[in-house]
Amino acid sequence: MTPGTPRNRSDQTLAGSFERYLQDKGKGRGGDGGNYRRNAARELERFVEWAAGDRGNDDWTGVVPDDVDRDPTFDDLDERVFREYARHLGGDRGLKQNTVQTYYRYISAWCGWCVNEGYLEAHYAQRASAMAPLPEDDGRKPGDQQAWTSEQRHALTRHVDERSRDAIEAYTTLPEDTAPLDKQRARYAALKAARDRAFVFVLAYTAVRVGELLRDPNDPRRRGVRWEDLSLEDGSMDVYRKKQQWDAASLPDPVISPLRSYRQLMDPPTERWPVFPTFDQRTLAELVREELAERGERPEAITELREKYVRDLLLALDKDIRPPSITTDGARSILQRLSEAAEIDIDHPKHDYLAPHGGRRGMGEVLVRAFGYTVAARYLDNSEEMVRERYSHIEAGELGDVATEALEEIDSGL
Structure with a gap:
């Protein structure tokens, strides 16, 4: 399936997309590591619980119609749902403004990925009406404040x-x-x-x-x-x-x-x-070959010399070939x-x-x-x-x- 191709949203549960998304965002082999993956997984779990009606006040029953017994699917999502979630995050939970923005940002990033993968038709979480209940920007720039x-x-x-x-x-x-x-x-x-x-x-x-x-x-x-x-x-x-x-x-x-x-x-x-x-092997290999060639070494001699070293950085040190x-x-x-x-x-x-x-x-x-x-x-x-x-x-x-x-x-x- 090419990116953006619509899927059958009515039978695709929200939770069913999480593992693929987290693998794409994770670190290491198989995308199993990284702090972002861990934090995003936590917020996605909270979101799907809220969507199922397991979080929020007593009046909140979730995004699935009351007369239907199933897990939330992508067919249940639109900008009104994300507006309600923004309102839920900004409710009386003692969260700071930047924290609310951060939690919503995790969900918004997943929503954007879902659009690219064809789960959703539009990036509902980024629409102005969806983000309206979020607390106003307090002037800080979280991405620049670590x-x-x-x-x-x-x-x-x-x-x-x-x-x-x-x-x-x-x-x-x-x-x-x-x-x-x-x-x-x-x-x-x-x-x-x-x-x-x-x-x-x-x-x-x-x-x-x-x-x-x-x-x-x-x-x-x-x-x-x-x-x-x-x-x-x-x-x-x-x-x-x-x-x-x-x-x-x-x-x-x-x-x-x-x-x-x-x-x-x-x-x-x-x-x-x-x-x-730099210790980048490709950069150093190209540098060593070019520099030795400029010094008059023939390709065969360069290859023979490089084979005497496990890394081109060590050759560069011995021959004073200054890396960037x-x-x-x-x-x-x-x-x-x-x-x-x-x-x-x-x-x-x-x-x-x-x-x-x-x-x-x-x-x-x-x-x-x-x-x-x-x-x-x-x-x-x-x-x-x-x-x-x-x-x-x-x-x-x-x-x-x-x-x-x-x-x-x-x-x-x-």
């Missing part, structure tokens, strides 16, 4: 630290008679784990924008930080800022050791090597992989992994709470006005504490 919590930051950094230590130890303690290719495999695994650890620690603790760390294919000035840009002794790093100029960013103590260990293991041929090179830095898309892929491997609990409407910008926002939370807006603005390379706007919830909470303290003081004098 901030790594302290628990998430510690879980991720602990995971990459343990993984890197194990991989480096496995490589450095190999017996002397280990076969050369086995040594290469162990070194490659250690390099990749060490790069991931260094990258996560930099994101988690420096608050540098990910676009300032990595390569932008559309901007030659953003070629990704190189080892020549780092001063581990001084604890600083030169980055090309959002304001279109080079500036020094701080490297706090937690970042120094992972970077130093990673550099020692990599032993880059020159200081112009990227700190976070990873891009922001590559960073997202790395963090998706690591978030899933670390089994980090994430409940966010847009990201089912710890997104790159969340490290910066999480560090901003820490700095504002510890040192105030002025210091945080300097560290984040933002104006104090912008930092106050983005982290206004912290000041609101602090003012609430002041008000509480004032009330207690007055009440104690009565």
